[in-house]
Amino acid sequence: MTGAPAVPAPPYRRTSAQVAEELGTDPGRGLTSGEAAARLEREGPNALPAARRRGPLTRFLLQFHSPLIYVLLVSAAVTALLGDRVDAAVIMGVVVANALVGFAQEARAERALAALAAMTRTVTTVVRDGRPRRLPSDSLVRGDLVTLEAGDKVPADLRLVRASELQVDESALTGESAPVAKDPGSALGDAVLADRRNMAYSGTFATYGQGAGIVTATGAATEIGLVHRLVDQATAVRTPLTRKIARFSRVVTVAILALAAVTFAVGVLRGQGVAEMVTAAVALAVGAIPEGLPALVTITLAFGVARMVRRNAIVRRLPAVETLGSTTVICTDKTGTLTRNEMTVTGVAAGGRLYEVTGTGYAPRGEILLDGAPVDAAGHPALHACLLAGLACNDARVTEGERGWTLVGDPTEGALAVSAAKAGAGTGPDGVPERLDTIPFSSERRYMATLHAGGAVYVKGSVERILEMCDAQMGAGGRPEPLDRRAVAELAAAYGEQALRVLALARADAGPEASRLDAPPERPLFLGLQAMHDPPREEAARAVRACRTAGIQVKMITGDHAATARAIGDRIGLRGDVMTGAELAARPAADLPEAVERTAVFARVSPEQKLRLVRALQSRAHVIAMTGDGVNDAPALKQADIGVAMGRGGTEVAKEAADMILTDDDFASIEAAVEEGRGVFDNLVKFIVWALPANIGLGLVLMAAILGGGELPILPVQVLWLNMTAVLVLGLPFAVEPHDDDIMRRPPRDPSLPLLTGPLAARIMLVSSILLAGAFGLFHWEQAHGASLEEARTVVVNVFAVTLLTYMFNCLSLDRPLLWHGVRRNPWIAAGVLALLVVQGVYTYVPGMNEVFGSAPLGGAAWARAVAVAVLSYVLVEVVKRVSLQVRRGARDAVPRGAGKPAD
Known part of the structure; x- marks a missing residue:
């Protein structure tokens, strides 16, 4: 009897060599490209199964899940039971149309989220054909060799083959908060997940x-x-704004049902028929419900997020959209955000000589100059040794592809590799020996060291740290000579004042038998300095000015020297004193918030101090947007109100902690995202201020008629016509309304303020009252002068339509007149106006529409009276806006000069 085949032991119970043999891979060179492609075809992509999504039918039915829609559905059912099938059909038509809009928008949102997921998918370093490559993580297959560095997200389950002080945060799986030290070592026994160190x-x-x-x-x-x-x-996470709107919808629903019940009861008690009062109650409910509000909120947010994507900002968490509009302080990194993050070595100091390096970017094209004349590095031993050290103690690689020269690795290390390539260092028989071991760079050590075959140890790091380690330097001829630490420090400071980043390099000999590097080399030989430049982005200075005009403080936080930070700050408009991390640490907690408020540039700041900075600013009620790209930035990103990660140069840890990701790592994109956030909120408020008077006005007109005991001035089917036409064709343009010209010249919005301020609520009631007086008054005036009931109701419908039209121009700006300018900047406004005139003409004059909706043709005089109400409404609102503007200006002028100005 043949036994069952043995189940292979899990990878952690076998050696790395056994795992490599089983998977048919080379632990040093990885898979070949051909074999990887074949395995990907067989095994499928490295991706988790897609979450189970609701089917189209379920998603469509969920569009009806709203208190406001429930009221409409009940109204349709009651109307149908009373035998008025036309009205019932129209009510259902509006409900279904609203559901279709929501369904289409949800489908669009899902496609957008899928696209954003593709944009932010993990990219990892894979060794194939013996060469490292940056590939999407979903292209990994079993047997691939993956390299990891601090900040990387582990893209698949890995059996480690080598590790140098590697620590991994496994809290997502094990719940252990402390990182776990890894050791590829030998096979393990029956270890639980948290103990599998290999x-x-x-x-x-x-x-x-x-x-x-x-x-x-x-x-x-x-x-x-x-x-x-x-x-x-x-x-799904809802924004504070959407929660406010949801609460608003519930309150409105309860209020409408209460008013409808009161209306029904009052009418019946006064002797009117039950069927008539049911119709009246339905009309009141249908008229007061803002059916278009949920759909317009969704559409406006979707357009805003889409505009942010086009401006290189991906919102990962929806609350960021609203909070962006309230940002008062932006704390930003320097490298890659305010600067290009394209480091280029421009100067080398070695052997007592100062060399100039030409060329920019990562293309290894340029020369080494001494006193303006090109030199051959081979004839300058100290120069050659300094450049070779920068290449050897280096994990970056610069390669040429279809898009030119690109960098894989740290920009600073890339600059060192390029400077060596320009001089021909590291090529031929004098190339870099095989690396045997590494002490990786850390913020605590402030240096990196590599051990190579033959015993050579190369060290690079901060000038202060390397000078502490060295006693002697290599002279111009290649021989050791005494090290003048003071002269080197002064030279490094001079480079720093030119906004150059400076690294020091050294070399030691560990002996030919050395195979591990457990401690820093003893007394290495100082080789020289390499100074590199990362120029500010041209658009950064403009964006900083725009933020300060908008009342937003900008604070630059960097680990560079104070002199370098000051030079970059001066170039982008952040002038003034520089606070160092040491000074920040020495500040008492009670004094820190005020000191941080006054300072715009912080240098030599540790990640822990970044967190302290954020908390200090938040203690003064600031809303903070914090940028970051490193692993240690994650606490500050989480603490900030808006965490902003770098999409290109940021680590996966930073991206996971952030609310928003910049796809171009550019500070100007933060300013653009703040502008878009303010614009989204503005457009929503404009729409709500515009739409509510129609619903309130309709409710008031119906209430007045019912309490007065007369005919209804407007029928439920006619109310729904208004909601299908006027609110749709005039409301949608608000979703694409461009930002006000002064949107970035206003102070940040206070997030504690209600959705509608007192003045805006008063304006809504003003227009609602005008609609009540105009519609109700004209209804009775038309009948008193011989018009039929149908004609009088048609006048009421058109009063609402044309008043909403003119009021739309009032709402294009909530505080300034923007009549024709608004049409020019948003062509959808003109299209909406034309569409409204066409559909109201069809409603009024087409016989079939007259039969369905109970309308009737009108003469020119009736139209003139309706237009007069609309013009009166427009003029009164503009007068109120102008008076309010003058009052605000007077109050602002009364403030003493300098009072209330935000600190720089």
Whole structure:
């Protein structure tokens, strides 16, 4: 009897060599490209199974899940039971139309989210054909060799083959908050997940050191894939704004039902028929419900988020959209955000000589100059040794592809690799020996060291740290000579004053038998300095000015020297004193908030101090947007009101902690996102201020008629016609309304303020009252002068339509007149006006419409009276706006000069 085949032991119970043999891969060179492609075809992409989504029918039915829609559905049912099938059909038509709009918008939102997920998918470093490549994580297959550095997200389950002080945050899987030190070591026994030190699991983060591992599981087969199967669907996060609107909808629903019940009871008690009062109550309910509000909120937010994407800002968490409009302080990194993050070595100091390096960017084209004349680095031993050290103690690689020269790795290390290539260092028989071990750079050590075959140890790091380690330097001829630490420090300071970043390089000899580098080399030989330049972005200075005009403080936080930070700050408009991390640490907690408020540039700041800065500013009631790209930036990103991660140069840890990701790593995109956030909120408020008077006015007209005991001035079917036409064709343009010209010249919005301020609520009631007086008055005036009931009701409908038209121009700006300018800047306004005139003409004059909606043709005089009400409404609102503007200006002028001005 043949036994069952043996189940292979899990990877952590076998050695890395055994795992590599089983998976048919080379632990040093990885898979070949051909084999990887074949496995990808067989095994499928490295992606978790898509979350189970609602089907189209379910999503359509959920569009009816709203208190306001429930009222409409009940109204349609009651109307049908009373035998008025036309009215019932029209009510259902409006409900279904609203559902179709919401359904289409939800489908569009899902497509947008899928596109954003594709834009932010993880990119990882994979070794194939013996060369490292940056590839999307979903292209990984079992057997791939993946390298990890601090800040990387582990893209699949890995059996580690090497590690240098590698630590991994596995809290997503194990709940352990402290990072776990990894050791590829030997096989383990029956270890629980948290004790598998020779494995790195998908979805976790490398927080320290470096390492490499063989992919043992991808997609649903990973440990996190097992967890993912238990998760059906993530809960959507709603913004404070949408929560306010949801509460508003519930309050409106209760109020409408209460008014309808009171209306029905009063009418019946006064002796009117039950059927007549049911019709009146339905008309009141249908008229007072702002049916278009939920759809317009969704559409406006969707357009705003889409505009943000076009301006290089991806919103990961919806609350960021509203909070952006309230931002008062932006704390930003320097490198890559205010600058280009394209480091280029421009100067080398070695052997007592100062060399100039020409060329820019990552293309290795340029020369080494001494006193303006090109030199051959081979004839300058100290120069050659300094450049070679920068290449050897380096994890970056610069390669040429279809898009030109690109960098894989840290920009600073890339600059060192390019400067060496320009001089020909590291090529030929004098190339860099094989690396045997590494002490990776850390903010605590402030240096990196590499051990190479033959015993050579190369060190690079901050000038202060390397000078502490060295006693001697290499002279111009290549021989050791005494090190003048003071002269080197003064030279580094002079470079820093030119906004140059300076790294020091050294070399030591560990002996030919050395194979590990457990401690820093003893007394290495100082080789020289390399100074590099990262120029400010041209658009950064403009964006900083725009933020300050908008009442938003900008604070630059960098780990660079104070002199470098001051030079960059001066160039982009952040002038003044510079506070260093040491000075910040020495400040008493009670004095820190005021000191931080006054300072615009912070230098030599540690990640922990970034967090302290954010908390100090928040203690003064500021709304903080904080940028970051590193692993250690994550606490500050989470603490800030808006965490902004860099999409290109940012680590996966930073992106996971952030609310928003910049796809171009540009500070100007933060300013653009703030502008868009303000614009989204403005457009929503404009729409609400415009739409509510129609609903309130309709309710008031119907209430007045019912309490007065007369005929209804407007029928439910006619109310729905208004909601289908006027609100649709005139409301949608608000979703695409361009921002007001002064949107970035206003102070930030106070997030504690209600959705509608007192003046705006008063304006809504003013227009509602005009509609009540105009519509109700003209209804009786028309009948008194011989018009039929149908003609009088048609006048009422057109009073609402044309008044909403003129009031739309009032609402294009809530405080300034923008009549013709508004039409020119938003062509959808003109299209809406034309569409409204056409549909109201059809409603009034087409016989079939007269039969369905109970309308009747009108003469020119009736139209003139309706237009007169609309013009009166427009004029009164503009007068109120102008008076309010004058009052605000008077109050502002009364403030003493300098009072209330935000600190720079």
